[in-house]
Amino acid sequence: MSKKYDAIVIGCGSNGIAAAIRLQQKGLNTAIFEQSPVPGGAxxxxxxxxxxxxxxxxxxxxxxxxxxxxxxxxxxxxxxxxxxxxxxxxxxxxxxxxxxxxxxDIHATAAQLGEDKDEYLNLIKPLLDNWDKLNKDLLGPLGIPDHPLQFMKFGLKALPSARMIANRYFKNEKTRMFFYGSAAHSTLPLTSLASASFGLVLTTSAHKYxxxxxxGGAGKFFNALVKHYESLGGEIHTGHFVQDIRDLPAAYAYLFDLTPKQLLKVRGLNFNSFYRKRMQSYKYGxxxxxxxxxxxxxxxxxxxxxxxxxxxxxxxxxxxxxxxxxxxxxxxxxxxxxxxxxxxxxxxxxxxxxxxxxxxxxxxxxxxxxxxxxxxxxxxxxxxxxxxxxxxxxxxxxxxxxxxxxxxxxxxxxxNGGKQDITQLFTRPVARLSPYSTPDPRVYICSSSTPPGGGVHGMCGFHAAQKALKDHFKELL
CATH class of the missing domain: 3.90.660.20 (Protoporphyrinogen oxidase, mitochondrial; domain 2)
Incomplete structure (x- = not known):
């Protein structure tokens, strides 16, 4: 294939297609190469x-x-x-x-909780009221937040364990279990630091949206993403397993919707031994x-x-x-x-x-x-x-x-693309100024192994695309 692209995305899960859509929105010529015969990831x-x-x-x-x-x-x-x-x-x-x-309705929810009603509102309502100020920072890499005071207040609630927050705020075991239900989406022990953050974000999103x-099925969501991407002029090539980056068409940037274990198997990447060693130590959950x-x-x-x-x-x-x-x-x-x-x-x-x-x-x-x-x-x-x-x-x-x-x-x-504990929540897959970039200036990671992690939100792909735009197409930002 001799055609040259501005950017190529490898892997067509929700983050891969989000990255491709973002780049295509900016007028770039992009393509996605997907191993499966049907795009969509999970x-x-x-x-x-x-x-x-x-x-x-x-x-x-x-x-x-x-x-x-x-x-x-x-x-x-x-x-x-x-x-x-x-x-x-x-x-x-x-x-x-x-x-x-x-x-x-947060008040209808709190009304069920008896003596825990007011504390539930004290815990969740400030997050709900400030969601529009918080959500971009919560669903992105660690950095200087747009609204530092609100973000700091969220962090004081989110960094403790789910058990600590549940026991601190709620007297009734049923209310604690209710909070645990959403916090357990973290796939972490509920005694782990930051496990409360998942319960807070998911509960707040329930009250917001x-x-x-x-x-008709989750596949309908992905089909709509594919149709939108193609309407922008993007291309998807399925049944294409990338083993060597040199087998792909020429491009300025390559964005991989892969986890560290898979990415390290791709040949032709200019990764130094130190970076490879750090990637090899990445923890899966x-x-x-x-x-x-x-x-x-x-x-x-x-x-x-x-x-x-x-x-x-x-x-x-x-x-x-x-x-x-x-x-x-x-x-x-x-x-x-x-x-x-x-x-x-x-x-x-x-x-x-x-x-x-x-x-x-x-x-x-x-x-x-x-x-x-x-x-x-x-x-x-x-x-x-x-x-x-x-x-x-x-x-x-x-x-x-x-x-x-x-x-x-x-x-x-x-x-979740890797363990989402306190050591890997914001520094996944490794601690770098940009978690999406790699030692190879052409190569970016856009999978859920980057912040903000697991979930069908596409924000890992979006932020990786923004980094690629900043590095190679700054005039388009």
Whole structure:
């Protein structure tokens, strides 16, 4: 291929296409080279169980897809994207059959919490009120914030562990568990520094935007991104595995939507031994064991609040959730793990044959685990929804090996592109003035192994593109 481009993106996940769109917006001539025959990374929808049942293979609920400062300004609705907003963003059931619901209305949410009502508002409302000042800094690399006072106030709440924040603010165990449900998305022990930040950001985004999902499947979101990119003149070449950068067409900049382990295997990169050694020490986080079901009816949750939520967090005591998220890093899975559930068809019947339903769930597991946790997951769901097992028509399960085969960026089943602890939260993949640049002035990293990390938000790609523009096309900024 003799054609020359201004920039080439390798890998077409949400960050790769975000980088390509940003560069194409600036008038550059770009192309994406993707290993898979279908672009999308972990954002794909397939029939995994029975004909007519559409399942999200990877990402299922996309709260940051709408909250993303970059994606939300793109005209994706012009390319077929339609968001579905459930009445309840997420819910957390308890052993007595009750549940707490996170509504978009923060006051309606707080009203459920009894003696913890005021403290919930004290914790979350300042973040919600200042979200428009905070979100670009929260979803970007470490630097001088645009609004330093608000950012400092957020940091004082975000840097402690989730357990410290929960115990400090809330008297009732149910409220603490409710907060743990969103904080556990960090895939960190809830006693780890900065684990609170995930709960704060995700909860605030729920009150700002709800936790929506794309009608018809997560793949619809990515299809809209692809159509928008192509409408700008961009090219996507699928089925193209890049083993050597010298096999690619000439370009001024190459942006890799790959994790460190994969990038180090690409030949022809001018990386010095010191940088390679630092990249080799990059830490990957826990993996996931993921399941999908074709169901004869909706999940029969005891709590009506859970039936109105697209996302349900399971964990039936504070200690149970803490032990679950701690055990995965000690290769010691509990029999009562934290489970994350997505149920789309009560709000989007287009995903299943008439009268039928789908469900999606995963548990965090040790990186690389090949153990089958199907029974454990279904037992946990049964505790909150007696009779769930009787509704199952067919099931599909994927261990960490299958997850990595589905998307090679999911190393050992790690869906966040690397461990998101305090040592790698802002300095991923290595500590540099720009985490997106490398010793090779042509080469940039735009994957979730750069700030702000995991999630379908595209901001890793956006910031990498901005760095490439600054280095090679400054006149376009």
């Amino acid at each position: 954002t794909k929808t397939q029939e995994l169980t029975l004909p007519g049942f559409k399942h999200d293979v990877g990402s299922a609920i996309l709260p940051l897809g709408l909250a993303s400062p970059f994606f939300r300004d793109l005209p994706l609705q012009d390319h077929g994207l339609e968001w579905v907003f459930p009445e309840v963003a997420y819910a957390h059931p308890f052993t007595d059959g009750t549940a707490h619901a996170c509504y978009k 709800n936790w929506p999902f794309p009608k 826990a993996g996931v064991f993921k399941m999908d079901w074709a169901l004869s009816e909706p999940i029969p949750f005891t709590s009506e609040k859970c039936r109105k939520a697209a996302t349900v967090h399971l964990g039936f005591s504070q200690q149970e959730i803490e032990e679950s998220e701690k055990g995965i890093h000690e290769k010691n899975m509990t029999k009562t793990p934290y489970v994350l559930i997505a149920q789309h068809t009560p709000f989007d019947p287009s995903r299943a044959p008439e009268g039928k339903h789908t469900a999606w769930a995963y548990v965090h597991v040790p990186n690389g685990s090949t153990t089958d946790y199907s029974e454990v997951i279904e037992d946990q769901i049964e505790r909150a929804a007696p009779g769930f097992k009787d509704t199952i028509l067919a099931r599909s399960s994927m261990n960490t090996v299958a997850m990595e085969q589905f998307d090679p960026n999911l190393i050992g089943g790690d869906i």
